[in-house]
Amino acid sequence: MGWFKRNKEGILTPTTEKKETPEGLWYHCPDCKNVVTSEDHIANLSVCIQCGHHDRIGSEEYFSILFDEHFYEEINANLTSADPLNFVDTKKYFERIEAAMEKTKLNDAIRTAYGKTGGHNIVIACMDFQFIGGSMGAVVGEKISRAIDYCINKNAPLLIISKSGGARMMEAAHSLMQMAKTAAKLTLLSKARLPFISLLTDPTTGGVTASFSMLGDLNIAEPKALIGFAGPRVVKETIGKDLPEGFQTAEFLLEHGFIDLIVKRTELKEKLSLILSFFRN
Amino acid sequence: MPTYLEFETPIKELHDQLEKAKEISAESNVDVSKTVKELEKKIKEKTAEIYENLSPWQRVLASRHLERPYTLAYANALTDGTFLELHGDRNVKDDKAIVGGFGMMDGETIMFIGHQKGINTKMRQYRNFGMANPEGYRKALRLMKLAEKFNKPIVTFIDTPGAFPGLEAEERGQAEAIAKNLYEMFQLKVPVICVIVGEGASGGALGIGIGDKVLMLENTWYSVISPESCSSILWRSWDFKETAASALKLTPENMLEQKLIDGIIKEPLGGAHTNPEEMFKIMKVELKKHITKLKELDPQKRIDKRIKKFCSMGVFHET
Numbered sequence: 001m002g003w004f005k006r007n008k009e010g011i012l013t014p015t016t017e018k019k020e021t022p023e024g025l026w027y028h029c030p031d032c033k034n035v036v037t038s039e040d041h042i043a044n045l046s047v048c049i050q051c052g053h054h055d056r057i058g059s060e061e062y063f064s065i066l067f068d069e070h071f072y073e074e075i076n077a078n079l080t081s082a083d084p085l086n087f088v089d090t091k092k093y094f095e096r097i098e099a100a101m102e103k104t105k106l107n108d109a110i111r112t113a114y115g116k117t118g119g120h121n122i123v124i125a126c127m128d129f130q131f132i133g134g135s136m137g138a139v140v141g142e143k144i145s146r147a148i149d150y151c152i153n154k155n156a157p158l159l160i161i162s163k164s165g166g167a168r169m170m171e172a173a174h175s176l177m178q179m180a181k182t183a184a185k186l187t188l189l190s191k192a193r194l195p196f197i198s199l200l201t202d203p204t205t206g207g208v209t210a211s212f213s214m215l216g217d218l219n220i221a222e223p224k225a226l227i228g229f230a231g232p233r234v235v236k237e238t239i240g241k242d243l244p245e246g247f248q249t250a251e252f253l254l255e256h257g258f259i260d261l262i263v264k265r266t267e268l269k270e271k272l273s274l275i276l277s278f279f280r281n
Numbered sequence: 282m283p284t285y286l287e288f289e290t291p292i293k294e295l296h297d298q299l300e301k302a303k304e305i306s307a308e309s310n311v312d313v314s315k316t317v318k319e320l321e322k323k324i325k326e327k328t329a330e331i332y333e334n335l336s337p338w339q340r341v342l343a344s345r346h347l348e349r350p351y352t353l354a355y356a357n358a359l360t361d362g363t364f365l366e367l368h369g370d371r372n373v374k375d376d377k378a379i380v381g382g383f384g385m386m387d388g389e390t391i392m393f394i395g396h397q398k399g400i401n402t403k404m405r406q407y408r409n410f411g412m413a414n415p416e417g418y419r420k421a422l423r424l425m426k427l428a429e430k431f432n433k434p435i436v437t438f439i440d441t442p443g444a445f446p447g448l449e450a451e452e453r454g455q456a457e458a459i460a461k462n463l464y465e466m467f468q469l470k471v472p473v474i475c476v477i478v479g480e481g482a483s484g485g486a487l488g489i490g491i492g493d494k495v496l497m498l499e500n501t502w503y504s505v506i507s508p509e510s511c512s513s514i515l516w517r518s519w520d521f522k523e524t525a526a527s528a529l530k531l532t533p534e535n536m537l538e539q540k541l542i543d544g545i546i547k548e549p550l551g552g553a554h555t556n557p558e559e560m561f562k563i564m565k566v567e568l569k570k571h572i573t574k575l576k577e578l579d580p581q582k583r584i585d586k587r588i589k590k591f592c593s594m595g596v597f598h599e600t
Contacts, residue, residue: 078600079597084539085528172529173529173531173539174541176484176487177594179460181592183463183467184463184467184592207484209456210455210457210459210460214456214461229451229484235446239447247448
C-alpha cells in the first residue's frame with residue numbers, strides 16, 4: 001500500500017477545451033520570479049513592483065517617461081547606417097541593418113529628441129539596445145554630434161541615455177573614431193557651459209563607456225545596471241577566476257567613485273528636474 | 282639569430298644560403314664574392330616582393346614582430362640619449378605598459394609618450410604585453426598636461442593589443458581613464474602627433490591617439506578590435522582571423538583611403554625591425570616636418586582643426 005491515496009483523477013480537461021493565455025498578458029520578473037500583469041508592470045515603468053528589478057526599455061519608453069505630456073520633437077530621425085567597408089561576416093552587414101530596422105522599426109541604435117522635462121528645455125539622446133546590441137556606429141556618433149550642436153543652438157542641456165554593448169564592429173575603425181568624435185563635441189558643449197547628464201543603463205560597456213558615457217558633468221545610473229569597459233566574460237577569462245558578486249554593477253561603480261548617484265527609474269524625472277534646476281539657478 | 286615570420290621563409294632560406302657561402306669561403310679560401318653579391322641582391326628582391334604583397338593578416342603579424350622597435354627605443358634614438366623617463370600617475374602607481382618623458386630632439390624639447398612592450402619573455406610580462414591599466418592612461422595625461430604647461434610638442438607612439446581587461450582595471454575605471462584622455466587631448470594647446478608603430482587596437486590605442494596628425498608606419502594596423510577577437514565574436518570561432526583582418530580594412534593604406542588617418546610613414550625594406558637605425562632616421566625626418574608645420578598654426582586654430590577632423594569621421598545615409 002502506498003503512503004498516499006489519490007482522491008481525484010489526474011487532469012480531466014481534454015486538450016481541445018484548454019484555455020490559452022494570451023502572450024504578454026503577464027510579466028514574470030527574472031530576479032524575484034514575481035508575477036504581475038503586464039499592464040501593472042508597464043504602469044510602474046517596467047520596474048518590478050516587488051524587488052525593483054529594472055527591465056530594459058527603449059527610447060520610446062524613456063521619451064514618454066521624461067518629456068512633459070509625452071510631447072517631444074524628434075531630431076535627425078532620417079539618418080541610417082551606410083556600409084562603408086562592405087563588411088561581411090557570417091552575414092552581410094547591410095542585411096543585418098535591414099533586418100534590425102525591420103524587426104525594431106527603428107532607424108538605428110539611438111534616437112534624439114528635443115522637448116521639456118519638468119519645465120526645463122532639454123535634448124535627450126537615447127540608445128536602443130534592440131538595434132544590433134545598441135552598438136555605436138557612424139549614425140550614433142553623428143546623431144550625438146548633431147544633438148550637441150542643437151543644444152548649443154537652443155542653449156539647452158543634454159541628457160544621453162546609454163545602453164550599448166560598445167562599438168559596432170562591422171564599421172571597424174569608423175566606429176572606433178565615433179568615440180573620438182563624441183568626446184570632441186562634448187568639449188564644445190562644455191565651452192558653451194551647458195550641462196551634460198549621462199545616464200548609464202543596463203548594459204553600458206566597451207567604446208560607449210570609454211567615451212561619452214563617462215564624460216557627464218554628472219554620471220548617473222539605474223540600479224544594478226551592468227557598466228564596464230571589458231565585458232564580464234572577457235574579464236573572467238583574463239583573470240581565470242570567478243568574478244566577485246556585484247562586479248561591474250552600478251553600485252560597484254558608485255563605490256569605486258565613477259558614478260555620482262544611482263537613480264530609480266520611478267524617480268528619474270523628478271531627480272532630473274532637480275538636477276537641471278541646480279544648473280540653471 | 283633574427284626571428285623570421287612564416288611568410289618570410291623564402292627570405293630566411295636565402296639568408297641561410299648566404300651564411301653557408303660565407304662559411305665555405307672562410308674555410309677553403311674559395312672566392313665567393315660573386316655568389317654573395319648575387320644572394321644579397323636576391324634577398325633584397327625577395328623581401329621587396331614579399332613585403333609589397335602582404336595580406337592584411339600578414340601585416341598584422343609583421344606589426345607584432347618581436348624585434349620591432351618600441352617606444353623607449355624610438356625615444357632614446359630620436360633624442361641622442363637625452364630622453365628622461367618620468368614615472369607615475371600621482372595617484373595609484375607607475376604603469377609599465379605606457380612610458381613617457383622629455384627628450385631633446387635636435388635641440389627641441391619634446392614629450393614622448395607611448396605603449397611599451399617587452400624585449401624578452403620576462404620583460405614582456407613586466408610590460409603586461411603593452412596592455413595598459415587606467416594608471417597608464419592617467420600617467421600619459423599627466424605628462425601631456427606637463428608638456429602643455431611648458432609649451433612643448435607631444436609625440437605619442439601607439440603599439441598595443443588593447444587596454445588591459447582585468448579586474449583591477451575595471452575597479453580603477455579603465456573606461457573613465459580612456460574617455461578622459463580623449464576629451465582632454467582635444468583641448469591640448471600644443472601640437473600633438475600620434476604614430477602607430479605596431480598594433481593599434483581599439484580604445485587602448487585611441488586613449489593616446491588624438492592628434493593633429495595621426496600617422497601609421499607601413500607594417501602596422503589600426504582598428505576597433507583585433508582580428509582574433511573579431512573572429513571569435515562575429516564568427517564564434519578563432520579560425521576566421523585572416524578573413525576578419527581583411528574585412529576590418531585595418532591596413533595603413535585602407536585607413537588613409539577612408540580618411541581616418543593623415544599619413545603613412547615608410548619603413549626600411551623588410552620592416553622596421555630589419556634596420557632600426559634607418560627607421561629612427563625616417564621617423565625623425567617625419568616628426569620634425571610635421572612639428573614645424575603645426576607650430577605655424579595658432580593654438581586655438583590647431584584645436585579647432587583637430588576637433589573638426591575627428592568630427593568629420595563616419596559614413597552614413599541621410600534621406
